[in-house]
Structure formats: structure tokens, C-alpha cells
Amino acid sequence: MGVFNGQKIIPAVKEMKDFERVLKREEAYFVVLEVHISQLARMRKAAREANKKMILHADLVQGLKSDRHAAEFLSQTIKPAGIISTRADMLRTAKKNSVLAIQRMFLLDTIALHTSYQLARSVEPDVIELLPGIIPSYIRKVHEETGIDIVAGGLIEIERDVRQAIEAGARAVTTSRHDLWK
Template sequence: MTHQSFLKLLCNGPVIPAPRMIEDFKFALTQTAAPSIILLFSDVNTLPGLLAQAQQHKKRLVVHLDLLDGAGKDRAGIKLLARMGVTALITTKPHLGKFAREEGMIVIQRLFLVDSEALKTGIHLVNSYKPDALEALPASIPASTVEQLARETNLPILAGGLLHTREDVANALRNGISAVSTSHRELWDFSDM
């Protein structure tokens, strides 16, 4: 799958909504044109209903596995999510990403890039199992770091974290980020970016 075709699965612009509360989730379903939503809350009891709502609105849920309560953080938990209908997830844990790939899920590996050693470790980690994309945090990483990530992993580079203004989003995009995720509802309308 090319970078462009992968990105079209997630977004049709530079911003992927990432709601933290049910009210924002409902807003993202009904008031945004984004084809995917990154879910930053839920548990195994409420997830089936959220998946059904997303399907009704023709949106893909990307479940943030590290923030999902009640699913074992192991192979059995990933299999449970696959049976529920989860088709995409984001995680900081590469072993869970590997299990999700085995289940045919889209996997986004989240990396916290706090220094050069974290960058080096992150590149090694993703090259060991090849997720579908990376999400780098914070979104304000320098253009040279984005370029190095893209060159050394050959993956689409998403970013999130510390995005508060439209200028923050624009700066991330100028630095080479393919798309950003944000929980700030006021940044979800990207039609004029």
C-alpha cells in the first residue's frame, strides 16, 4: 500500500479527530468529513456500541489500545478486539502491534521522541516489525527529525500532542508531517488549511 492510499484510509485532509470524551466522539462522527477517528477513551463494554456508531456513519475507528480499559494487553486481547470488529489501532507497545498485524489490523506505532536516543530506538523498533505508520509525539518535532524518520522507516509520519492552534498544525505539516491527530475540536475543521 502506498503512503497516499494509506493516508486516504485515515484522513482526507491534514487532521484526524482524536476525541477523549463521548460528546466529542459524537461531534466527530456527525460534524467532520474525516473517514477515521482515533478513539482516546473507552472500554471493552462500550467499544462495541462505538464501533456500531462509527460504522453507521461510515467512519473507521482507530482504537488507542493503551487507553482502552478491559482488554488484556496480550495476544488474546488483540484477538478479542479483532472479533469485535476493530480494524485499526494505535499503540506504544510493539509486541501488541505485531499481534494486531497478525490479525490483519492497520497498526500505527506511537513514538515519544524526547531526544536523539529515543529517535534511534524508535527507528529500530518500527523496522523490527513494520507497522503501517508512525505517530510521533510531540507534533512540534523538527523537520530534520521528520525527514530522518521518513527516510529510515519508509513509513507515513503522523504526529500528535501539543497542538493548540491552527498555526501549530500548519507548522507540523510544513515540517513534513503527513497528518496530525488532535483532541481539540476547534482544529478538526481543516477545509481551509
């Protein structure tokens, strides 16, 4: 069935009321974009009790430095289903601890793209989250260049954005838009 067990829309949670909402949904996977470190254990416990798979954006955890120690804490203590990061140490530590390693890649310019390719070759993440996710030609291009499954995220605002990303080869789309969480 592949990455995310075929789930095409992955809700992105920005606030606690969104977290409570995803716990009641049928889909298993969701992404936590912003959270304070003090909330992590409670959120992980609630997600497990609801049979949900929490993916944590490590670079956006408030009160946590994005270094090797933080990576070990997240991977070994919190144990999310996945960790999203732009940092090599965070991704390597996730992989070492059998946590899904998702490299966040920003399409800013050619230099940023090539730097991200180098990181992907070095780390070999399980998945790449491509931002913004509304550029179908780059979804194809990055997948062809790396051979890694792509998730599209950022600026996904309407159903057409979702459809075009999936048609371009994205395995899934992350979005904070509740109306797209169907």
C-alpha cells in the same frame, strides 16, 4: 490518495460527547484515545453505521491488558480501522489481521528514539504517530530513517502547528482540539 485517504486532520476523541460529535462530521477517520472496554462494541457499531473509520489507541483501553490476547480481541472482534500502540505484539497482531498498525513513538531522548527505530524495523508498522508532533525537524528525520508515513500528534494546539507538521512531511495530524477539526 494515500494513508487516511488524504484526510489531514484526524480528530482525537477523549470523551463520549466528542465521539458523538465526530460521528456527525464529514471526515471518515478519528482516533479514540481513552475508552472503557465495555464501550468498544457499541462505539464500533455506531462508527460503522455512520460510515466512520475508528482508530483505537489500544494502550489506553481501560480494563484491557495490552498483551497478545488483547490484540487478538481488538483485531478480530472489535475490528477497528486501525490500532495505535507502543507494543510490538499489538502491532504485529493488527497487521496480521489486516488492521492498520500505527506505532506510537515518543520523542523523549536519543535512547528512546533509537529503541523506537528498532521496534519500527522489527514490526514494520503501516504508520508512525510521532509525539510530540510540534517538532518539524524530527518529522522529517523519522520519516527519512524509517521510510514509514508519519502522523504528528501531541501538543498540536494552533493552526500553525498543523501547517508546520504537514509541511515537514506528516501525512496527517491527530488532535483533540475541536477548533482544529475543520
